Amino acid sequence: MDEYYVYILRCSDGSYYTGVTSDLETRIAQHHAGMFPACYTYKRRPLKLVLLEEFPSPYDAIAREKQVKRWSRRKKEALVQGREKALLAYARCQNETHCSYYSLLPIAHTKIRIYHVMVSGAEP
Numbered sequence: 240m241d242e243y244y245v246y247i248l249r250c251s252d253g254s255y256y257t258g259v260t261s262d263l264e265t266r267i268a269q270h271h272a273g274m275f276p277a278c279y280t281y282k283r284r285p286l287k288l289v290l291l292e293e294f295p296s297p298y299d300a301i302a303r304e305k306q307v308k309r310w311s312r313r314k315k316e317a318l319v320q321g322r323e324k325a326l327l328a329y330a331r332c333q334n335e336t337h338c339s340y341y342s343l344l345p346i347a348h349t350k351i352r353i354y355h356v357m358v359s360g361a362e363p
Contacts (some may be wrong), residue, residue, distance in 0.1 A: 241261055241295075241297075242261065242293055242294070242295070243259065243260070243261050243294045243295070243296065243297050243299070243300035243301075244259065244260055244261070244263045244291060244292065244293055244294070244300065245257065245258070245259050245291075245292045245294065245303045245307065246258055246259075246260070246263065246266075246267070246288060246290065246291050246292075246298050247288075247289050247290040247291075247307070247315065247318075247319060248267075248270060248280060248286040248287065248288055248289065248321075249286065249287045249289045250279075250280060250283035250284070250286055251283050251284060251285055251286070252283050253318075254278050254283065254312075255289075255312065255315050255319075256270075256279050256283075256286070257304055257307045257308050257315075258270075258304065259297075259300045259301055259304040261274070261297070261305075263291070267288060268285075271286060273285065289319045290318060290319045292294045310325070311329070313329055314326060314329045314330065317329060317338055
């Protein structure tokens with residue numbers, strides 16, 4: 240069974256890079272070697288692997304990578320440091336467009352998101 244990884248690197252400038260791969264050792268070596276000049280990490284070496292998550296499907300790994308890439312630095316740091324309570328607190332949305340306020344907004348301004356869930360079939 241293949242494994243897929245979402246990883247976070249801490250760059251020399253203190254920023255974070257989130258990526259996804261099925262070959263972790265090779266991908267991390269590529270980052271360290273600076274093999275891709277257009278990559279975010281190229282000018283931010285040396286790098287340190289600070290978080291690794293493993294997934295059974297590429298769809299789940301890619302979805303997680305996209306989720307984490309949208310997060311603030313504060314949320315990423317809470318994840319890396321294993322501070323679950325802080326992560327949950329930072330995840331709470333408190334602005335006027337939050338879903339808990341939808342009943343107060345005109346229907347024309349309500350946004351609907353549809354999520355498609357990939358379900359792997361059981362092996363025979």
